[in-house]
Amino acid sequence: MSVIEVKDLKYRYPDTTKLALDGISFSVEEGEFIGLIGRNTAGKSTLCYALSGLVPHFFKGAYGGSVMIAGLDVRTTDVSEVTAAAGLVFENPFSQITGSRFTVYEEIAFGLENMGLPRDEIIKRIEESLDLLDIRKVKDKNPFDLSGGQMQRVAIAGVVAMKPKVLILDEPTSQLDPQGSDEVFKVVENLTKEGITIIMAEQKMEKIAQYADRVLLLDDAKLIAYDTPEAIFSREDLASLGVQPPAVTAIARHLNKRKANGHYPVELDELKGLLAEEGVPHE
Ligand SMILES: Nc1ncnc2c1ncn2[C@@H]1O[C@H](COP(=O)(O)OP(=O)(O)OP(=O)(O)O)[C@@H](O)[C@H]1O
Structure with missing residues (x-):
């Protein structure tokens, strides 16, 4: 489902x-x-x-x-x-x-306490989230003292x-x-x-x-x-939809390098692979 x-x-x-x-x-x-x-x-x-x-x-x-x-x-x-x-x-x-x-630890606890979960479950979930979001080392810091990336990871951890x-x-x-x-x-x-x-x-x-x-x-x-x-980034009408494709796709389009399925590559290694097939030297 x-x-x-x-x-x-x-x-x-x-x-x-x-x-x-x-x-x-x-x-x-x-x-x-x-x-x-x-x-x-x-x-x-x-x-x-x-x-x-x-x-x-x-x-x-x-x-x-x-x-x-x-x-x-x-x-x-x-x-x-x-x-x-x-x-x-x-x-x-x-x-x-x-x-x-x-603290970050208490911040993550906030939503869980509101859910009325038992204390053991709250601790277990906070511990899991600290590892999943890679924020264990900042768990005792104030969330507002963190870098933007850390702060966003704390926000995600809370959810x-x-x-x-x-x-x-x-x-x-x-x-x-x-x-x-x-x-x-x-x-x-x-x-x-x-x-x-x-x-x-x-x-x-x-x-x-x-x-x-x-x-x-x-x-x-x-x-x-x-x-x-x-498939999305290979669309001919992207510019008219206000979307800039990844640089790799734009270059592939410029060079007219398509994959076997007719789409342009979206990642650098794919483009390198296509160029290598044609014997174009690259780093
Ligand atoms: N609170 C609101 N009240 C009235 N109209 C709104 C409100 N929020 C968004 N809109 C209108 O709804 C339409 C869609 O806006 P939305 O914010 O979902 O677009 P978006 O793709 O997320 O744009 P952006 O990348 O700028 O955030 C727009 O025309 C916008 O003006």
Whole structure:
């Protein structure tokens, strides 16, 4: 069974006249890493909110179609139950970190205490999250004294400790330097190995090419395509959709180097392989 099933989802924010999501349908299998891309205002954040229950429970407005997460209908299920199944991580870790706790350890405990879990279970989950997010060495520090990458990993730990089936990340690296971004991508990849399904809105196409199993491409509230990164980045109309392909794909297009399946490569090693087949020398 698909862990996410979205059917003909339509949504309009209150006091607006235009749909922010217009007839979106797709499904995701358990353990997949799905990239969510598209130009500004395409609808990426709104889709993240719809998958995590903020739409329609917090943002009201007009809603049609359905979103099922792990068998729960988001619209008719209590928001706390939806949040337990689909955790949302925001762009800016400052928005996520409660500020009410003095240490990383206590910060991760916050959500678990609110869930009313027994003390032993809380400790077990914090310990697991510290390792999964690679933040054990900062566990006694104040979350606000950390680097951006560490802070975002603490924010993710707080959500992951609640053991959601689906983790939704809305441009989690946009505020981070390259090192912080790399740290976040590495730990998120680890999470897929734990079986967590990932939906990540992201502007860094190199990273999407590297990590995503499939990509949702949105434009003007509509789902334009849902396919592998190489199929998406090989589209001829990408520029008109406001998406810049990874540099490797742009170079391959320029050189007209396609793989046997007709797609351009998205990773450097693939392009090197194609050039090597033709005897083009490279480092
Ligand atoms: N709270 C809101 N109230 C009314 N309209 C909104 C609200 N939030 C977003 N919108 C509108 O919904 C549409 C989709 O916006 P959304 O933020 O989902 O796009 P996005 O792809 O995430 O863009 P960005 O990359 O800039 O975050 C836009 O037209 C936007 O103006």
